[in-house]
Amino acid sequence: EQDVSTCVGKLHTLAPVLETSCVTGEGMDLLRKMLFSLPKRRRHENKVKRPFEFLVEDVFNVPGVGAVVSGFVNAGELTVGSSCHVYVGPNDDGTFMKTVAKSAHIARINTTYVTSGQSACLAFALNKEMRKKLRRGMVVLKESPTSTREFNAEICVLKGEGTTIRRSY
Structure with missing residues (x-):
């Protein structure tokens, strides 16, 4: 159980492997715990x-x-x-x-x-x-929108290779 909380906290660097059995059900409780403790991808609320x-x-x-x-x-x-x-x-x-x-x-x-x-x-x-x-x-x-077809922008290219940037790019 401590391993599950450790893995969830380090998902950005670890790829957890959980041993389970579909026949005996062994390890399914840890898998459920792992899945339910994962963070939500998006917070729509x-x-x-x-x-x-x-x-x-x-x-x-x-x-x-x-x-x-x-x-x-x-x-x-x-x-x-x-x-x-x-x-x-x-x-x-x-x-x-x-x-x-x-x-x-x-x-x-x-x-x-x-x-x-x-x-x-x-x-x-x-x-x-x-x-x-x-x-x-x-x-x-729901609200009346405004749209635009074109706009002016100032772009600063920090580093680029292989692409020529020219007018109307």
Whole structure:
């Protein structure tokens, strides 16, 4: 048990090997203890207070429902319904479509509430023209966004080999 806590504390330098048996179950208690003591990769509970941000991973057209997107709630929380206005985009021209999030599903179960850290599907009230504009890589935001196509930056290259950096790189 002390070895497990030592290994968890040094995961950045150690690759622990645990001896287990699927037949007798020997070592499974240490494996469980090790897995449950691992740190979380991301702390999405810290992102709940941020503005809603949903990353679109796939787009569907479901008969009888309409436009449905699946993806990941990266930040914030959303309660769906007739008064739930969201912005989907950006489109090719950098604009966002204002629409209503009609319903939500998590693991194929209908829900009215999604929060950061969850994978979900959202159904939108979109006409055919707007539906055609939906694509992977878009975001769904609760607040009205602004987007930009280009910007100026000062870049300082400290060390580089084999690549020539020139204007419009």
